[in-house]
Amino acid sequence: METKVNLRRNFLAFGATAAVAAIAALTAGSALAQAVYPSRPISLVVPFAAGGPTDVVARTLGQFMSKTLGQPVVVENKLGAGGTVAANYVSKAAPDGYTLLIHHNGMATSTALYRKLPYNPLTDFEYISQAVDVPMTLLARKDFPANNFQEFAAYVKSHQATMNLGNAGLGAVSQLCGMMLERSMGVKLTSVPFSGTAPAMNALLGGQIDILCDQTTQTIPQIKGGGVKFYGVTTRNRIKALPDAPTLSEQGLKDFEVIVWHGIYAPKGTPKAVVDKVNAAVRAALKEPDVLKRMAELGAEIAPDSKLSPEGLQTWLKAEIDRWGPIIKAGGTYAD
Numbered sequence: 485m486e487t488k489v490n491l492r493r494n495f496l497a498f499g500a501t502a503a504v505a506a507i508a509a510l511t512a513g514s515a516l517a518q519a520v521y522p523s524r525p526i527s528l529v530v531p532f533a534a535g536g537p538t539d540v541v542a543r544t545l546g547q548f549m550s551k552t553l554g555q556p557v558v559v560e561n562k563l564g565a566g567g568t569v570a571a572n573y574v575s576k577a578a579p580d581g582y583t584l585l586i587h588h589n590g591m592a593t594s595t596a597l598y599r600k601l602p603y604n605p606l607t608d609f610e611y612i613s614q615a616v617d618v619p620m621t622l623l624a625r626k627d628f629p630a631n632n633f634q635e636f637a638a639y640v641k642s643h644q645a646t647m648n649l650g651n652a653g654l655g656a657v658s659q660l661c662g663m664m665l666e667r668s669m670g671v672k673l674t675s676v677p678f679s680g681t682a683p684a685m686n687a688l689l690g691g692q693i694d695i696l697c698d699q700t701t702q703t704i705p706q707i708k709g710g711g712v713k714f715y716g717v718t719t720r721n722r723i724k725a726l727p728d729a730p731t732l733s734e735q736g737l738k739d740f741e742v743i744v745w746h747g748i749y750a751p752k753g754t755p756k757a758v759v760d761k762v763n764a765a766v767r768a769a770l771k772e773p774d775v776l777k778r779m780a781e782l783g784a785e786i787a788p789d790s791k792l793s794p795e796g797l798q799t800w801l802k803a804e805i806d807r808w809g810p811i812i813k814a815g816g817t818y819a820d
Contacts, residue, residue, distance in 0.1 A: 521581055521758050522555040528748075529560050529574050529585045531567030533680060537701040537782075541616055541746055542586045544778050548769035553761065566655030568594055568601065571749075575603040579753035581762065584612070586748050590655045592804035596812040597655050605805070609749040610759050611798045613766040614791040616784040618699045618744040619725075620661045620718035622732060625691045626711060633715045633735040640695075641671055648674040650693035652681045660808065661697035661718060661742040663815050668737045688712060699744045700725055700783025718742040725783035745787065745804075747797045759794060767792055 530542045539561065546557035562570040567590040577583035591605050622633075630636035640647060649666070651659035654677060666672060676693050678684040681702050688696045689711055697718070704725060707714045716732045717723055720741050732740045748766060750759060769775055770786050779786065790796050 521761060522553050524582065525556040525558050526553065526581070527560045527583050528557050529562055529570045529583065531562060531564075531570035531585075531587055531590065533563060534559075534561050536681060537618065537699055537744065538586065538588055538746065540701060540782065541618075541779075541784065544775055545586075545615060545766065545769050548772045548775055549762075549765040552765035552768045566590055566594065566597065566653065568598060568603075568655075571605070572602045574749065575608040575751060577751045579610070579751040579755075581750060581754055581758035584748060584750050584762065585609070586615070586746055588744050588746050589657050589660065589804065589808075591747060591749075592801055593655055593660060593808045593812060595805055596809040605801060608752050610752060610754045611794040611801070612748040612750055612759055613763050613794065614787040614797050614800065615746045615748060615766060615770065616779055617787055618701055618746075618782070618784045619723050620657065620697055620699050620742045620744065621703045621707065621726075621729075622661075622665070622715045622718065623688060623696050623698065623703060623706070624713040624715070625688055625694055626713060627691065628694065628713045630713070630715075633730070633732070636713075636715050637669060637736065640669065640673070644671040644673055647694045648676045650676045650678060650684045650687055650696045652684045652698070653677050653679055656681070657742065657744045658684065658696065658698045660811075662695075663811055664740065664742055665695075665697060665737075667811060667814075668732075668740050697742070704783050723783060723785070724780065745791075745800070747801065749797075763792075763794060 528542055528546050530539050532538050539559065542559050546559055549557045562573055567587055571585060571587060571591065574583055574585035594601055595605060624630065624636065630639045649662045651662050653659065658681065659677070662675065678687060681698055684696055685698065685702055685706065687693045689706070706712045714729070716730050716735055717726060718732055718740060720731065720733060722729065722731060750762070791800055
């Protein structure tokens with residue numbers, strides 16, 4: 485009887501030891517996997533079309549992030565529903581650092597624009613970093629009667645019933661800028677949505693719409709080429725790409741500010757060590773002379789250091805959700 489008891493004790497002790505060893509092996513394996521990250525190409529998901537502003541930013545960053553990470557960063561375009569298709573895809577991807585998302589203001593505005601959002605921007609992602617901020621510009625068709633912003637404001641107020649305002653579609657920053665413009669000027673214009681920034685700009689150049697608020701990545705060539713009327717930038721301070729252009733705020737629209745900001749995210753549960761590696765790669769890319777040159781050509785500006793940490797992006801996202809929610813709801817624009 486004693487022999488059987490001893491055998492049972494030895495068996496249990498062996499089992500416990502084996503279990504501990506297995507757990508230790510799994511833990512060591514997980515730590516090793518994180519230590520060697522990345523060991524294969526990384527997908528950087530862009531919610532918009534190839535060649536668009538966010539895509540250009542993503543490809544520029546990805547090229548130089550690869551130098552730090554030692555693996556290719558491959559841009560993957562997943563279009564649809566104002567960026568929510570891509571964000572939902574990444575939110576449900578494996579939290580291993582091999583599927584990342586770069587998204588603009590739509591990450592914040594989606595909570596107000598969409599009644600049935602399949603993810604929560606505040607709880608379903610790990611925050612990595614912001615990257616670059618892109619100013620917006622206020623434009624009108626070339627033959628628009630106003631030659632400066634004061635004339636523009638007067639004309640719009642007196643002709644608002646017959647004027648239209650183009651944008652790049654639901655959730656686009658051009659739509660948000662237009663809503664902010666209407667709110668700040670106390671006017672209501674007819675909204676004309678397009679399927680992207682290029683069609684909206686083509687409509688403005690063709691005189692099919694009156695006004696367009698769009699980012700410098702798209703508008704600088706048209707401004708410098710004289711193809712549009714230009715009334716100012718939407719930043720708090722003047723920008724390097726258009727140093728002589730006044731801001732809308734200094735011309736009478738107090739505190740008017742709309743910028744296109746880009747954040748990089750990973751699925752919730754991605755290990756901190758992986759997040760830190762990607763964050764370091766983003767920071768390194770943003771210091772590359774070629775990146776700085778390309779961003780300057782686009783009128784984009786590197787995000788301040790306070791926004792380059794995961795905590796900085798999280799804080800900014802929450803503030804943007806709180807800022808835009810009431811404006812969007814007051815405008816009555818929703819999608820299912």
